[in-house]
Amino acid sequence: MRYVEEFRDPKAAKALIAAIARVADQIGATAANPVRIMEICGGHTHAIFRYGLDKLVHEGIEFIHGPGCPVCVLPMARVDECIEIAERPEVIFATFGDAMRVPGAKGSLLQAKSRGADVRTVYSPLDALELARRNPDREVVFFGLGFETTTPSTALSIQLAAREGLTNFSVFCNHITVPPPIKALLDDPHMKLDGFVGPGHVSMVIGIHPYDFIAEDYGKPLVVAGFEPLDLLQSVLMVLQQIAEGRAEIENQYARVVPEHGNPVSIAAIADVYEPRPSFEWRGLGEIDASGLRIRDAYLDWDAETKFGIGYAAAGGRAHVEEPEGCACGSVMTGRMKPTQCPQFGRGCTPDTPLGALMVSSEGACAAYWTYGGARLIEAAE
Structure with a gap:
């Protein structure tokens, strides 16, 4: 299969692993003093373990798993707010399947469904929009969730709803952006990171330049990577070569998919529908300035937070829910x-x-x- 098999070639993988070992030895990386490379995307984390890359690379390379799972970084309070909306009798709550079993203090959406809430799994916000068309007497709320990868499709759905005057459709907006939490991690004096493997899908939308601050302000290399084993191995090698040469740049290993300046249509849709929130809570990182998106005033009729007076739009502000005891x-x-x-x-x-x-x-x-x-x-x- 083109663009898959060639990125899983064993001979090429062995050559990259050998090259990684040579550069790791050159810069003095050891198990006791490793080069710490953070992969930001959860898809990369799974690929690393699926293919055993953590075991194949030089012992002086340590993969650090970053906040690259948009479901995972949501605080428990946001899950509880989803359930609060879903349990309203007039609501059909539509969500991606990934979010169904995520626990909040009040249980999960799957448990809410078992208690009688009308929660439905969809593959796209367009599916939720179709539910609103077919159920004009119900309020259809889509759980808008994800990084810049999924944000454009939600934005386009809101634009369509506005064009059609479909006011029984709204979005509970939990879209978040990647660069601000990276800055928060780099500002943490307890975090030791030597470089980054940058997210491929997010970068398809935003391009590579939103990461420039990582190299310019913090002197750390970042290489945007694809998801096949050779993609990841080559990206690690590119990070190590920058370190060996005393460079810190933003490089694009995934150029076959990721354009330098992103997707202009997607970027325009995001800019039209959303604006940065003053702050947004991330699990494990707390409130981070301008890290979340909210729906602009022009589209407030399709904003579930405003419509139901919940979350950041709630009277008296939103609640904070502590993690379960022992949960890390x-x-x-x-x-x-x-x-x-x-x-x-x-x-x-x-x-x-x-x-x-x-x-x-x-x-x-x-x-x-x-x-x-x-x-x-x-x-x-x-």
């Missing part, structure tokens, strides 16, 4: 801890009984560890 999702998601270092991993927290989103999201780090290691990783940690 925040620490895992910000690279301070590996999943197996969480005392609940595989014990109090499993895919059947999750305490946090990282165990049930398809891009969660804990789900990656469980899927590709499971009990073996628990035994190794004991």
Whole structure:
């Protein structure tokens, strides 16, 4: 299959692994003093473990798993607010399947559905828009969730609803942006990061220049990467070569898909429908300035927060919900801890009984560890 098989070629992989080892030795990377490279995207985390790249590369390379799962970084209060909306009798609540089992303090959307809430899984916000057309006597609320990757499709759906005058459709907007949490991590004096593997899908929309500050202000290299094993290996090599040469630049390994300046149609739709929130809460990172998006005044008729007076639009402000005791999702998601270092991993927290989103999201780090290691990783940690 073109653009897949050539990026899984074993001979090419061995050559890249050997090149990584040579450069790692050159810069003095060891297991005791590793080069710490953060992959920002949860899809990259799963690819690393699916193909065993963490075991194949030089022992002086340590992958740090960043806040690259949009379901996982939502605080529990936002899940509770979803449930509060979904349990209103007039509402059909539409969501991506990834969010169904994410636990809040009031349970999950799947549990709310079992209690009688009309929660439906959709593949696109356009599916939710069609539900609104077919159910004019119901309020259809779409759980707008994700980084810049999914933001344009939600924006286009709101534009369509406005064009059609479809006022029984609204979006509970939880779209967030990648650059601000990277800055928050780099500003954390306790975080030691030497470079980044940048997100491929997000960069398809925004291009590579929103990351310029990482190199210019912090002197760290970032390489935007694809999702096949050779993509990731080449990206790690490119990061190491920058370090060896004393450079810090933003490079694009995924140029076959990612344009330098992004997708202008998507960027225009986002700019038309959304504006930055003054701040938005991230699990494990707290409130981060201008890291979330909210719906502009021109489209407030399609803003579920305003329509239902919930979340940041609630009277008296939104609530904060503490993580369950012993849950380390925040620490895992910000690279301070590996999943197996969480005392609940595989014990109090499993895919059947999750305490946090990282165990049930398809891009969660804990789900990656469980899927590709499971009990073996628990035994190794004991």
